Amino acid sequence: MSQPAPSTGVATAPIPAAPALASPATVPGTTPATQPAPAAAPSGRAPLSTPQRLQLLSGGMVGLGVLVALAGVVTFGLLAVVLGRAEADTEQLVRVQSIQTNLLSADATATNAFLVGGLEPAEQRATYDEAMGTTSGLIADAAQAQPADAAALAVLNRQVLDYQGAIEQARANNRQGFPVGAQYLRAASASLRSSALPVLDELVAANAERAGGRMRVGGGAVFPVVVALGLVGLVLAQLWLARRFHRRVNPGVLAATVVLVVALLASVVGLVRLADDVRGIRGGSFADVNAASGARIGANDAKANESLTLVARGSGSAFETAWVASAGRVEEQLGVLDDDTLRTSWTKYTGTHRQIRELDDDGRWDDAVALATGTGAEQANGRFAVVDAGLAEELQTSGAETGNALAGRLPGLVTAAVLSLLAGIAVALLGRRGIATRLREYR
Amino acid sequence: MRVLRSRLRAVLAAGVLLGLLPACGVLADDPTPLPPAPSSTAAPSAPPAAAPAACDDALQSYAPDGPLPDPDDLPAGSTMAKIRERGRLVAGVSADTFLLGSRNPLNGRVEGFDIDLVKAVAEAIFGDEDRYQLRVITAADRIPLLESGEVDLVARNMTITCDRWTQIAFSSEYYRSGQKVLVRRGSKATTLAQLAGSRVCAPRATSSLSTLRSKAPDVVAVESDSHTGCLVLFQSGQVDAITGDDTVLAGLAAQDPYAVVPRQEAFTAEPYGLGMNADDVDLVRFVNARLAQMRGNGEWKAVYDRWLAEPLGPAPSPPKAVYGRKP
Numbered sequence: 001m002s003q004p005a006p007s008t009g010v011a012t013a014p015i016p017a018a019p020a021l022a023s024p025a026t027v028p029g030t031t032p033a034t035q036p037a038p039a040a041a042p043s044g045r046a047p048l049s050t051p052q053r054l055q056l057l058s059g060g061m062v063g064l065g066v067l068v069a070l071a072g073v074v075t076f077g078l079l080a081v082v083l084g085r086a087e088a089d090t091e092q093l094v095r096v097q098s099i100q101t102n103l104l105s106a107d108a109t110a111t112n113a114f115l116v117g118g119l120e121p122a123e124q125r126a127t128y129d130e131a132m133g134t135t136s137g138l139i140a141d142a143a144q145a146q147p148a149d150a151a152a153l154a155v156l157n158r159q160v161l162d163y164q165g166a167i168e169q170a171r172a173n174n175r176q177g178f179p180v181g182a183q184y185l186r187a188a189s190a191s192l193r194s195s196a197l198p199v200l201d202e203l204v205a206a207n208a209e210r211a212g213g214r215m216r217v218g219g220g221a222v223f224p225v226v227v228a229l230g231l232v233g234l235v236l237a238q239l240w241l242a243r244r245f246h247r248r249v250n251p252g253v254l255a256a257t258v259v260l261v262v263a264l265l266a267s268v269v270g271l272v273r274l275a276d277d278v279r280g281i282r283g284g285s286f287a288d289v290n291a292a293s294g295a296r297i298g299a300n301d302a303k304a305n306e307s308l309t310l311v312a313r314g315s316g317s318a319f320e321t322a323w324v325a326s327a328g329r330v331e332e333q334l335g336v337l338d339d340d341t342l343r344t345s346w347t348k349y350t351g352t353h354r355q356i357r358e359l360d361d362d363g364r365w366d367d368a369v370a371l372a373t374g375t376g377a378e379q380a381n382g383r384f385a386v387v388d389a390g391l392a393e394e395l396q397t398s399g400a401e402t403g404n405a406l407a408g409r410l411p412g413l414v415t416a417a418v419l420s421l422l423a424g425i426a427v428a429l430l431g432r433r434g435i436a437t438r439l440r441e442y443r
Numbered sequence: 444m445r446v447l448r449s450r451l452r453a454v455l456a457a458g459v460l461l462g463l464l465p466a467c468g469v470l471a472d473d474p475t476p477l478p479p480a481p482s483s484t485a486a487p488s489a490p491p492a493a494a495p496a497a498c499d500d501a502l503q504s505y506a507p508d509g510p511l512p513d514p515d516d517l518p519a520g521s522t523m524a525k526i527r528e529r530g531r532l533v534a535g536v537s538a539d540t541f542l543l544g545s546r547n548p549l550n551g552r553v554e555g556f557d558i559d560l561v562k563a564v565a566e567a568i569f570g571d572e573d574r575y576q577l578r579v580i581t582a583a584d585r586i587p588l589l590e591s592g593e594v595d596l597v598a599r600n601m602t603i604t605c606d607r608w609t610q611i612a613f614s615s616e617y618y619r620s621g622q623k624v625l626v627r628r629g630s631k632a633t634t635l636a637q638l639a640g641s642r643v644c645a646p647r648a649t650s651s652l653s654t655l656r657s658k659a660p661d662v663v664a665v666e667s668d669s670h671t672g673c674l675v676l677f678q679s680g681q682v683d684a685i686t687g688d689d690t691v692l693a694g695l696a697a698q699d700p701y702a703v704v705p706r707q708e709a710f711t712a713e714p715y716g717l718g719m720n721a722d723d724v725d726l727v728r729f730v731n732a733r734l735a736q737m738r739g740n741g742e743w744k745a746v747y748d749r750w751l752a753e754p755l756g757p758a759p760s761p762p763k764a765v766y767g768r769k770p
Contacts, residue, residue: 169678179538180699182538207475
């Protein structure tokens with residue numbers, strides 16, 4: 001491209017004898033249709049000559065191409081990153097919920113073992129240790145996975161340490177036959193519920209909100225909007241060229257227009273499908289993740305309260321109220337999951353719980369304890385194990401499903417980003433070439 | 444043209460920045476909020492405004508109607524007959540007052556001096572000392588549960604007071620205890636006065652707590668649910684001393700070698716009675732007859748020896764029953 005003299009478009013380039021007037025003098029050579037210069041540009045600048053306008057237009061074409069490419073890469077790239085983060089948030093959600101489940105399951109085991117009296121059964125001790133070990137590991141993982149959770153997890157970690165310390169003191173006293181052990185157990189259980197669980201509730205809520213908030217693709221609309229605006233620009237350019245040069249169409253600009261039309265249609269269709277898919281994940285497997293973990297947390301809380309009702313021995317009505325509340329939560333979430341196997345196993349467990357309450361209310365405390373601590377298939381611990389295992393499996397599968405479904409969107413988004421980059425480059429090259437044919441007429 | 448280009452570049456750069464701006468918003472996470480901290484468990488408590496009722500015949504109970512009837516020959520329509528019909532005696536007890544009523548972690552049973560009295564009453568009603576149901580209650584539960592009739596009697600180291608007589612009925616005195624202080628090993632304090640400025644724990648709604656407040660206003664009173672709860676606070680360093688009946692403190696000291704009850708004069712007399720509903724006068728008379736029997740035939744001494752002889756020394760003579768109260 002030739003550089004025709006110093007530009008007149010800028011006031012800082014002083015041109016002798018061309019103050020605020022028409023500029024044809026600076027245009028070297030050839031003829032066509034001199035634009036009647038506006039009498040006086042309001043800014044006091046010289047109006048642009050046609051070749052200058054063409055050059056500007058050519059630059060505009062390149063700019064448009066770059067803009068489309070950029071919009072595509074940024075929009076689709078961001079969508080891919082955001083959905084990736086949603087996947088990470090879902091994993092974190094499952095992680096913090098599993099911390100909660102493990103803590104409650106450890107507490108349910110500790111209180112249940114205490115109820116048996118005498119030396120804690122080795123098997124229950126192992127279950128407790130396993131649950132606490134898993135909890136520590138998960139807290140470390142969770143702090144690494146989401147720095148925004150780190151402060152809350154640090155507080156939680158402290159409370160877990162306190163809980164574990166109190167349980168150990170309960171055990172040590174219990175081994176010596178001191179009733180203060182029971183007090184340590186009760187205090188540990190109570191402080192777990194009053195201080196650690198609220199922190200976990202906040203963690204669950206924050207991560208559910210993060211994951212849910214990121215499972216939206218509305219931001220993707222930026223690309224089609226940019227493309228549509230680009231199309232309008234191309235049509236206007238085409239009209240101007242047609243008027244100025246008396247040709248019907250400029251093939252280069254037309255080709256660029258076609259590229260943009262294809263990009264527009266493809267992106268709209270793709271985004272609508274993506275939005276559908278993501279909505280499906282939110283309402284499907286992701287909702288199941290929430291429901292399954294909510295049910296599991298409620299079920300473990302109920303089981304611990306069942307033991308505490310018996311530990312309190314006749315004065316456990318507060319714990320029974322808590323049991324009813326937790327059981328309500330479980331049933332609500334089971335309604336969302338809509339799984340007959342899970343529902344049947346839960347109904348069987350609640351039946352056993354009712355039997356335990358009847359025995360205790362009848363004054364047959366020993367029988368109630370035997371039923372509540374028995375691990376046989378017909379007894380409370382056996383029945384509860386089925387419920388817990390079923391919910392754990394459901395949580396595992398729907399969590400993996402959500403992760404896979406979200407990860408499955410990534411290749412499409414990367415392809416879209418690459419294609420829109422190519423489309424942008426094509427628009428820039430085609431547009432510039434189309435203008436260049438007109439510019440050549442001025443040499 | 445150069446200027447045009449540089450302008451174009453500036454516009455593009457601005458566009459890129461604008462495009463990336465929402466990205467930061469979407470990708471940054473606010474730190475997870477923390478719930479408000481729960482209030483500390485060992486907060487000093489404010490004294491309630493209450494003027495206890497006064498009288499000079501607190502120990503006076505209802506006299507038995509002659510000798511104890513045979514279990515198979517209970518007066519028809521009496522409270523005892525109703526309990527027998529139900530099949531079990533329901534008693535409110537403590538499960539964490541070592542030696543008086545506590546759950547033995549080794550076998551899971553609640554046992555102690557108070558529990559043996561429940562057994563004695565069950566034996567008198569049923570001829571079988573195992574026909575009882577224990578309801579583990581806190582000190583604050585004692586009067587409400589008796590008033591609502593949810594328990595037949597309370598055997599939970601309960602001090603007979605004039606104030607309580609206005610709400611419930613008591614048996615004759617079955618044990619004379621006295622309030623003392625428990626301190627950390629090495630502490631020089633042996634009286635409440637020497638503990639001025641320290642934090643001293645007593646269970647909620649007990650006479651120990653009211654005495655602590657009235658006799659030692661300089662002491663920071665800390666409430667807990669039970670004496671065992673006080674021991675947890677003591678062991679975690681949140682209180683410096685515990686006050687309560689010598690029987691209870693002996694039970695606490697037995698669980699912790701660093702907790703000692705120094706030699707001291709008891710600063711109150713705490714006569715224990717079995718609590719019953721104010722309307723169950725026939726049951727009170729019946730229980731008094733059973734207690735009289737126990738004092739006479741050596742059963743009382745046997746029960747004392749089983750639980751209290753080791754920490755508190757040889758059995759004193761059982762407290763004398765005072766009768767003459769009119770319903």
